[in-house]
Amino acid sequence: MKRTDYINWDEYFMGIALLTAMRSKDPNSQVGACIVSPENKILSLGYNGMPIGCSDDEMPWEREGDPLDTKYMYVCHAELNAILNSAHNNLKGARVYVTLFPCNECTKAIIQSGIAEVVYYGDKYHDSDSSVAARFMFKKAGVKLTAYTPTGRRAELEL
Numbered sequence: 308m309k310r311t312d313y314i315n316w317d318e319y320f321m322g323i324a325l326l327t328a329m330r331s332k333d334p335n336s337q338v339g340a341c342i343v344s345p346e347n348k349i350l351s352l353g354y355n356g357m358p359i360g361c362s363d364d365e366m367p368w369e370r371e372g373d374p375l376d377t378k379y380m381y382v383c384h385a386e387l388n389a390i391l392n393s394a395h396n397n398l399k400g401a402r403v404y405v406t407l408f409p410c411n412e413c414t415k416a417i418i419q420s421g422i423a424e425v426v427y428y429g430d431k432y433h434d435s436d437s438s439v440a441a442r443f444m445f446k447k448a449g450v451k452l453t454a455y456t457p458t459g460r461r462a463e464l465e466l
């Protein structure tokens with residue numbers, strides 16, 4: 308008889324997004340994105356990090372100060388990285404699992420790529436202008452928003 312306590316698709320893909328986020332060097336917010344086809348095949352992954360050639364050790368990770376000395380000018384967001392990493396895949400009708408609700412800039416990229424659903428875990432910037440604009444665009448574009456409901460299942464990995 309088959310096992311019955313296997314993880315479901317949502318746990319699997321959000322779990323992979325959470326694991327992917329662990330690659331981020333951002334000291335404050337580690338974000339992961341996992342793009343999945345309608346057939347539940349993983350099309351791409353991404354996390355927030357500095358652009359290729361911009362050393363993680365030489366770029367700023369500060370949140371405040373002179374804008375040119377903060378991470379915000381430079382860091383490439385998880386969703387954008389996942390979309391750019393999927394250059395050879397058609398993302399029409401895909402779902403993206405993200406550990407943090409997308410900002411307005413990632414929202415534009417998600418919409419333009421044809422992704423049809425965003426499943427998000429955290430939403431800590433819900434009331435920011437960026438999140439308000441993101442929700443406005445998703446609604447206009449007909450992209451489905453689904454808040455991930457944690458199941459409480461814990462995954463332990465010995466690495």
Ligand SMILES: O=c1ccn([C@H]2C[C@H](O)[C@@H](COP(=O)(O)O)O2)c(=O)[nH]1
Nearest residue numbers: 333335336338355384385409410413
């Ligand atoms: O859509 C998004 C929004 C943000 N991120 C990344 C960009 C930054 O590295 C962090 C946010 O840092 P805070 O210190 O929480 O302001 O998250 C992203 O990947 N995708």
Ligand SMILES: [Zn+2]
Nearest residue numbers: 384410412413
């Ligand atoms: Zn973003």
